[in-house]
Amino acid sequence: MPAALPYWRLSSFYFFYFCLLGGTAPFLALYFSHLGFSSARIGELVAIPMLMRCVAPNLWGWLGDRSGKRLQIVRFGALCTAVCFAGIFLGHSYTWLALVMAGHAFFWHAVLPQFEVITLAHLGERTASYSRIRLWGSIGFICTVVGLGWLFDKVSLDAYPWALLVIMLGIIGASWWVPNAQPTWHHEHATAGGFLAQLRQPGVVAFYLCVCLMQLSHGPYYTFITIHLEKLGYSRGLIGGLWALGVVAEVVLFLVMPRLLARFSLRQVLAASFLLAALRWLLLGNLAQHLGVLLFAQLLHAATFGSFHAAAIHFVQRTFQARQQGQGQALYAALAGTGGALGALYSGYSWASLGPAWTFAIASLAALAAAAIIATRLKEERT
Structure with a gap:
């Protein structure tokens, strides 16, 4: 029992x-x-x-x-x-x-x-x-x-x-x-090929590059969106509510994610996540002064984090054998951190010189590049 x-x-x-x-x-x-x-x-x-x-x-x-x-x-x-x-x-x-x-x-x-x-x-x-x-x-x-x-x-x-x-x-x-x-460890037979061999499978390096690009595209959002919205006249209380709205959308997405992955391939889900991220950054950079647009952009957090993260975890689990799962997840976390740091750095330097619109436009281009890489380099496989 x-x-x-x-x-x-x-x-x-x-x-x-x-x-x-x-x-x-x-x-x-x-x-x-x-x-x-x-x-x-x-x-x-x-x-x-x-x-x-x-x-x-x-x-x-x-x-x-x-x-x-x-x-x-x-x-x-x-x-x-x-x-x-x-x-x-x-x-x-x-x-x-x-x-x-x-x-x-x-x-x-x-x-x-x-x-x-x-x-x-x-x-x-x-x-x-x-x-x-x-x-x-x-x-x-x-x-x-x-x-x-x-x-x-x-x-x-x-x-x-x-x-x-x-x-x-x-x-x-x-x-x-x-x-x-x-945890209870079960004995596993060694399998042919180590972590590097699995990393060389078609599309795997491309996937990890896109993980970095996705987090890089979040740089202006995680670093400056609160400052940006405050300068547009939104109260801090409302800004906190907008952050919460994004997380609520993420939670709802997680609840329906099994059905999405049953109907669409990982490549389709990832590509859609990148395309919606590109749209979200353009909306935040250019039309955030309109509350209706801002609310819609925050709901897109369901894609830019929710569906992307869930699909990415599934990809790592599907790609790596049991003994290499930890290394695959660690590489995912490391490249996400690298992309996030690069995004924070570039947005910090461009915010004052180029302004919010161009800073978010660069983020949108990074997400579009990831969508193109996923669409052309990742194999079409259903989970």
């Missing part, structure tokens, strides 16, 4: 973890702008945590596989995330803030991959329950973007670091509430 599932303990961790993401994605650049940094410096500071995503998961993942002490890594990473971030209260120089961003992100990105393994170990054969647990992450994100948007309409952004630190304390508490679990 399987052990009772610690549903609320696991869910609470996802809730607080994605609360932190909801606090950083829409408001971090706004806080740096509040401190008086230029768009170029803001782009660099936002890029640093994304660069840590290229390094930290692989290093901490290796340590977790090697030691088996995943829960200890989660707790240590959660604690060090808060300690490093608390350095933000000691100074606001560019160099110091860059160190704070690098330090807290290095430990923050250690946490989730290890916790995913713990969650799946608790679930065992009950993998269908995973979506009900992970859903609380989306709820946490929505609560934070709405709540902080409302808060910063009432009080100064000087309160921003304190709000994030409270969330980090929630992550620490949730990590100590979760019971440990170890």
